[in-house]
Amino acid sequence: MNGGADLGGMMGFGPVVSEPDEPNFHAEWEARVMGMVVALGAAGQWNLDQSRFARESLPPADYLSNSYYEIWLKAATKLMVERGMLTEAELSEGRVITDPIAVKRTLSPTDVPAALAKGGPVDRPAQMQPAFSPGDSVRTINIHPESHTRLPRYARDKVGVIDRVHGHHVFPDTNARGEGEQPTWLYKVSFTAQALWGDRAAPGDTVTLDLWEPYLRPTP
Secondary structure, eight states, X not given: OOSTXXXXXXXXXXXXXXXXXXXXXXXXXXXXXXXXXXXXXXXXXXXXXHHHHHHHTXXXXXXXXXXXXXXXXXXXXXXXXXXXXXXXXXXXXXXXXXXXXXXXXXXXGGGHHHHHHHOOOOBOOOSSOOSXXXXXXXXXXXXXXXXOOSSOGGGTTOEEEEEEEEEEEOOXXXXXXXXXXXXXXXXXEEEEHHHHHOXXXXXXXXXXXXXXXXXXXXXX
């Protein structure tokens, strides 16, 4: 969707400033939020792409004014309410009011290291050959879905070149909508800065994006 997270090409936000020797967490509550999100993800009530959509679909004013882990917490709360794991009354009163619903699985403290090491692989066995090969010229489609997509707004209807075929992966758009994984080919696509930003962009700069096959069309 075209929400607060889709900032590519927007002006007025200033430079990205790196923090030397930045810690993993700037406060204890941030580590707690990460732990909560990992545990909730293991419960199996939503998938990776649904969790991403929960974050990016926060109202833009909230998304842009909250810190990274504040966004994670608000999105997790939103998902829990939507799935009946938490009620607005419980949030308001800060206590359990209704019996908890059953979840698919739970993550014990002893299971955390193995779960983090395993991650959430999204590569799947290929059922067909890729439509594109390295060196092929492609044009991205022009879409503005209300749901989740990994095709950035600034890279729609743009011409690029296939750099690499990454493999066969879960398609985020359908997975976020609960329509199944529908795995398809994933490519590394290179764009010139001028193709994305116009003639005044630096002529030698390029941008590479990982894009799924349904986003791409062959150029004439």
